[in-house]
Amino acid sequence: MATTARPRRSALYMPGSNARALEKAKGLEADVLILDLEDAVAPDAKDLARDQVQAAVAAGGFGRREVLIRVNGLDTPWGHADLAAAARSGAHGVLIPKVESAEAVRQADRLLAAHGAAPGTPNGLPLWVMMETALGMLNAKEIASASPRLAGLVLGTSDLAKELHAHHTPLRLPVITALGLCLLAARAHGLAILDGVHLDLDDDAGLEASCRQGVELGFDGKTLIHPKQLAAANAAFAPDAASLDRARRIIAAHAEAMAQGKAVVLVDGRLVEALHVAEAHRLVALAASIGAAAISG
Structure with missing residues (x-):
């Protein structure tokens, strides 16, 4: 869950x-x-x-x-x-x-x-x-x-x-x-x-x-x-810059692959499947939440 x-x-x-x-x-x-x-x-x-x-x-x-x-x-x-x-x-x-x-x-x-x-x-x-x-x-x-x-x-x-x-x-x-x-x-x-x-x-x-x-x-x-x-x-416990960059590239590459009818794609030579995309979305959402919290004080 x-x-x-x-x-x-x-x-x-x-x-x-x-x-x-x-x-x-x-x-x-x-x-x-x-x-x-x-x-x-x-x-x-x-x-x-x-x-x-x-x-x-x-x-x-x-x-x-x-x-x-x-x-x-x-x-x-x-x-x-x-x-x-x-x-x-x-x-x-x-x-x-x-x-x-x-x-x-x-x-x-x-x-x-x-x-x-x-x-x-x-x-x-x-x-x-x-x-x-x-x-x-x-x-x-x-x-x-x-x-x-x-x-x-x-x-x-x-x-x-x-x-x-x-x-x-x-x-x-x-x-x-x-x-x-x-x-x-x-x-x-x-x-x-x-x-x-x-x-x-x-x-x-x-x-x-x-x-x-x-x-x-x-x-x-x-x-x-x-x-x-x-x-x-x-x-x-905050996603670092490298992790966030990779997460965003995973999301983009997977979306492009899905648009072409493919279920998997390679990012930096590593196989990316739906489970990796879900984790990438979690990291991006967490980073956004941390950023929003910092602004609100």
């Missing part, structure tokens, strides 16, 4: 308890802002964070940025109140942490509907889920198909590595199976999918390598923990 060409190159976590950070987010070059009520917020600041995030979203000013609210788990003292507030907040989506089953998705869907969020797509409130536990990975297929409200998966590789007793390595081989399971599930069901964070803020080369790996694996973008990481993710 095809996924949207909306740019999601960079998804920056912003602590909901930090009013200055929420205001600063309005000027950052992030495609997605994840206003966080969960891990980035201390227990005694949960209620304050919920109120501040709700007020910030209602006030607007985030421009073209896609705004998601990450709530606390429904098994915590704050989860239900978070979800009720998010349902009527006006955010572009709600992100549920540590999802391990299809029923957890359906429960969140029912609660959002009960608190006034329109169901399903395209006009309803989208639901996103964090994939960050071993059980969640094993149930990725069922989770990805659990609800028409579901819009995307977000990898929580730090929590996953902790649960697996795995190491954070440059090639991320300890979690590569989990990444693959989530990618398969997301693409099979037409969902967006965002890669996990890179924790070392002083490791620019490592961040760039992790972004390149995410692109190669097929992720739409990367979650980030600091604004200084935005440029690397935005550059890596």
